[in-house]
Amino acid sequence: MSRLRAIVRHEFRTAAANKTFVVMTILGPFLILAVTLLPGLLSANPAALGGNKPVLILESEPFAAQTAAALESTARPVRLVADSDEAKKEVLGGKAAGFLAGRVLYTKTGTDAVLYGTLGSIVAAMEREEKIVRSGLDPVLLRTLLETPELEVVRLQQGGGERKSGSDEFLSIMFTVLGFVMLLYMTILLYGQMIGRSVVLEKTSKTVEIMLSSVTPRELMYGKILGIGLAGIVQYAIWIGVSLALVKFAGPSLGLSLPREVSSSNLGWLFLFFILAFFLYASGYAAIAAASEDEHHLGQLAWPLIAFLIVPVVLISPLVMNPQSPLSVGLSIFPMTSPIVMLIRIMVSPPPAWQIALCIALLAATAWGMATAAARIFRTGILMTGKRANFKEISRWLRIR
């Protein structure tokens, strides 16, 4: 036990006293905020991206004043101009976002889709109004006839509560889920590869035999996983703590607020699934690394593991939209994909408790099994150098007593 503790301490120090680790620890919270908060913020308020440049409108055109008023109500600065040549020059010079002359919008970039959409609907509404007036029909009657009713979305909650929901809420859930999933995905990959490299280094630096003269392969393996895992947990705790503190203290002045989904219970789930997923993938990486010859070979052998990690990331939008579908339920029970998928389900709509329990139990059991298999592969594979093992041979190592 004291040997295991010594290995854990050494591996922790090796992982944490390292430039990449320190830089990642400092940058992490900003990356997390950038991924979780900024997209939502920006799509709701594109002007926040800076340089909220005015839209120029040719005042001699009909409806110029009404268009300007309508556009201003969307928080876009507007200026009426008289000279169209002058206005085009301003646009070209980057001083204005666009120049509207009747139905024609002059821009420099051609990519400000939000502006085009807003202007398009304003111009269309103006023209429709004009046609109605000219047709001689009663504008009030027509407006009532053409009015589209808006669908109200109400979320039912466990325990009988109801909550009004809308497309805003969908976006907020989507972005938070995306943020959490990316965080989980990136960190599992990051720490998994760290373990893999550490195991391969044991072979390439030829330290392994010296180590094995004092400890068992199993102690060495578990020590590595625990030591690097501990470094990861410390880093994770710092990230989440600093992110929360940033939003709490600096958030109000920046106009940032946490989405409702970033709750302490969801963060707790994130932490739990991180730990479970970490042990699962760390053992997987360690096993693969023990069988590989060098880092290059490790990269080749690791693709099946990475594929399992990518599946939920690719399927994120069907999973969020249909958290109860058989696909979602299946993937949230299957251990290789369950950490990410179960987290998504919990955040969107809490699944039955037995499913969560089953998922966690299966994950823990698989992680344990994987670690045992890894220790066996490690024991045989670690002394094999200069020869590339194929999957058939690795499965033979697993059966050695």
Next chain:
Amino acid sequence: MLEVIDIKKSFGAARAVDGVSFRVSPGSIFGLIGPNGAGKSTIIRMIMNILAPDSGSILFDGVPLVDGHKTKIGYLPEERGLYRKDTVDEILRYLAELKGMSRSAARASIALWLARFDLADRGKAKISELSKGMAQKVQFIASVVHDPALVLFDEPFSGLDPMSQEILLAAMVELKNAGKTVIFSTHIMEHAEKICSEIFMVHRGREVASGKLSELKTKYGRNSVQLEFDGDGAFLRDLPCVESVIPYPRWTEVALNQGSSAQELLAAASARLSLRRFELMEPSLHKIFISLAGGSAEEAIQ
């Protein structure tokens, strides 16, 4: 101290160790010698419990060897290296801790050994900053830092310059004088001859010969003669008193048939060659090995 009883180990179809038995008595330097690929490292890995023998047993102080014995054993493997990012102090303290040493005892022992190898000022240096010779000395220290009763050195001199080799040889003799038992595996028989009191010769996974060095020499040794001469010595091989001839670059070693006298050879050789040296020799381990293991061993050992 250590007893190995009929151990066997195969890797797939290849039989690396095929029924080897020996006993290492306490306080001796035990030479495990044979060419590369003879099975020396496999035997040592089985003693270290890194590989499990297919059959046979290994006893330490009369009881079957278990992982718990590792604190009493030191090991310098042939394939060796240290974590490059650690400093000398860090890695030695870490390895000492893994051998169950207390921190203060480890610190004292490390300081002592670093001073012994003139590395006292390198404690804060990273392994990656050391020269190869220094790194090898640090590895040597790592194998003895916990004051083990038994130390195994597997080809400890590979890649070392002659001066460092002498320093390590002296350290090994020092260990023996301090009452430790040393197992020394090498394919360079001159090294074994210098310091070993007992010898175990292995070839293709089997014992070739074993015993005390002096006994081996009287038992298997033929009288041999070292000759330095000008001229073509090819005829020596055909003389009736000669059993075998080994031409080295600077001299030729001639083994005599049992019962033949060196005077016979001297007369025949001086008649046809201009001799610069004619010296009656004690047979070398190398030669004993080759005469016992056969011609294939001669190729293997070059």
